[in-house]
Amino acid sequence: MKVLHTADWHIGKILHKHALKNEIQAFFNWLLDVISTEQVNLLLVSGDIFDLANPSSKDREIYYGFLSELAKLETQIVITGGNHDSINLLDAPKELLKHLSIKVIGGAKENIEDELIEIHDAQGKLVLVVAAVPFLRDKDLRNLQSDKKFKDRTEAVREGIKDHYQQLAHICKSKYKDIPSIAMGHLYARGATTSESERDIHVGNQAAVESNIFSPIFDYVALGHIHRPQVIGKNEKIRYSGSPIALSFSEKKDSKIIILVDIPSKDNVSVKSIAVPKQRELKKFKGSLESVKENLANYRPEFPLASFVELEITESTYSSELISAMEALVESYKDQESFIILKNKITFEKGQNNTADLFTEGEHIEDLTPIEVFNKKLEVEEINDENSKLLKDAFLEILELVQSEEQ
Numbered sequence: 001m002k003v004l005h006t007a008d009w010h011i012g013k014i015l016h017k018h019a020l021k022n023e024i025q026a027f028f029n030w031l032l033d034v035i036s037t038e039q040v041n042l043l044l045v046s047g048d049i050f051d052l053a054n055p056s057s058k059d060r061e062i063y064y065g066f067l068s069e070l071a072k073l074e075t076q077i078v079i080t081g082g083n084h085d086s087i088n089l090l091d092a093p094k095e096l097l098k099h100l101s102i103k104v105i106g107g108a109k110e111n112i113e114d115e116l117i118e119i120h121d122a123q124g125k126l127v128l129v130v131a132a133v134p135f136l137r138d139k140d141l142r143n144l145q146s147d148k149k150f151k152d153r154t155e156a157v158r159e160g161i162k163d164h165y166q167q168l169a170h171i172c173k174s175k176y177k178d179i180p181s182i183a184m185g186h187l188y189a190r191g192a193t194t195s196e197s198e199r200d201i202h203v204g205n206q207a208a209v210e211s212n213i214f215s216p217i218f219d220y221v222a223l224g225h226i227h228r229p230q231v232i233g234k235n236e237k238i239r240y241s242g243s244p245i246a247l248s249f250s251e252k253k254d255s256k257i258i259i260l261v262d263i264p265s266k267d268n269v270s271v272k273s274i275a276v277p278k279q280r281e282l283k284k285f286k287g288s289l290e291s292v293k294e295n296l297a298n299y300r301p302e303f304p305l306a307s308f309v310e311l312e313i314t315e316s317t318y319s320s321e322l323i324s325a326m327e328a329l330v331e332s333y334k335d336q337e338s339f340i341i342l343k344n345k346i347t348f349e350k351g352q353n354n355t356a357d358l359f360t361e362g363e364h365i366e367d368l369t370p371i372e373v374f375n376k377k378l379e380v381e382e383i384n385d386e387n388s389k390l391l392k393d394a395f396l397e398i399l400e401l402v403q404s405e406e407q
């Protein structure tokens with residue numbers, strides 16, 4: 001049984017007002033070739049299929065178009081919902097998709113056994129069981145923990161996630177003892193290295209889980225949510241695949257991968273990474289205005305799609321003429337085709353940097369996450385540490401509630 005693990009497609013993602021649909025479509029075209037060449041039996045997608053809970057009709061067309069092409073290869077598919085996804089939107093066509101060997105678990109099931117998906121080979125033999133755990137929302141965890149008492153919400157969430165996986169492991173051990181099994185998850189594991197593009201989950205990431213919540217009964221754990229590929233808990237069989245394309249400038253140097261898992265039998269697993277071809281470079285130029293101008297003039301992108309460029313200019317003394325010169329520089333590259341300047345910022349070591357404003361020159365609210373904007377406001381108001389922590393905790397709880405309602 002050959003299994004391919006990917007996650008965090010974020011179809012519909014917009015980076016500084018520019019859609020990333022060309023990158024995701026190129027990834028899908030390449031992925032179809034890999035699945036065919038490697039003769040993959042099962043594709044796992046661990047959450048955040050879409051970037052928005054209510055994606056555009058074009059984004060849905062890209063998603064269903066890929067699934068229809070994949071169905072021609074007779075590859076089975078298991079898709080779970082992430083914190084960005086709408087449970088109802090993912091689950092709506094599941095009965096139809098089931099006839100194409102596509103199983104969708106948009107949200108946690110009332111009967112936890114419904115999250116266990118049996119995978120059969122061409123002869124009808126049971127060869128694998130997948131614990132298809134989607135992103136577990138607060139309401140799911142509250143239901144699981146209704147008869148238990150905890151010191152705080154963070155502990156309750158963490159224990160709720162742990163309990164969920166323990167129940168599934170127990171069922172796998174008793175019901176599918178000699179059958180290989182894989183657990184999926186969309187969560188934040190302790191020790192994971194994040195980028196700027198993930199949305200905080202589970203009490204602002206404070207309820208991070210330990211790798212030991214995943215029972216050894218699972219032969220592999222296919223995780224989503226973190227956009228950088230990595231091994232968790234020094235266990236090569238517990239992994240984030242990461243996002244297949246760069247979703248923020250913080251990922252500009254990251255290598256993007258998918259993970260091929262070969263499971264010939266129970267407790268016999270091999271894992272290898274397959275590099276995703278880079279379609280577009282994200283490039284940052286830092287320094288004085290003159291050095292940035294020179295670097296731009298000499299820049300020659302090497303990838304199929306126009307590069308996205310960020311300028312971070314620092315000068316010693318404030319000058320309105322330098323600000324005008326930077327704006328003129330950006331304007332001069334507006335119509336060329338090899339790269340697009342998405343973001344620019346100029347700061348001064350001395351002079352009129354206005355620290356009373358929330359945003360620095362060239363920085364916009366759409367560039368920041370809600371918690372980053374909130375933190376800036378706390379800094380401006382000069383609130384003491386104790387009150388700041390209380391306000392942050394309250395803000396995170398409200399933010400998670402709002403985001404949950406959006407799903």
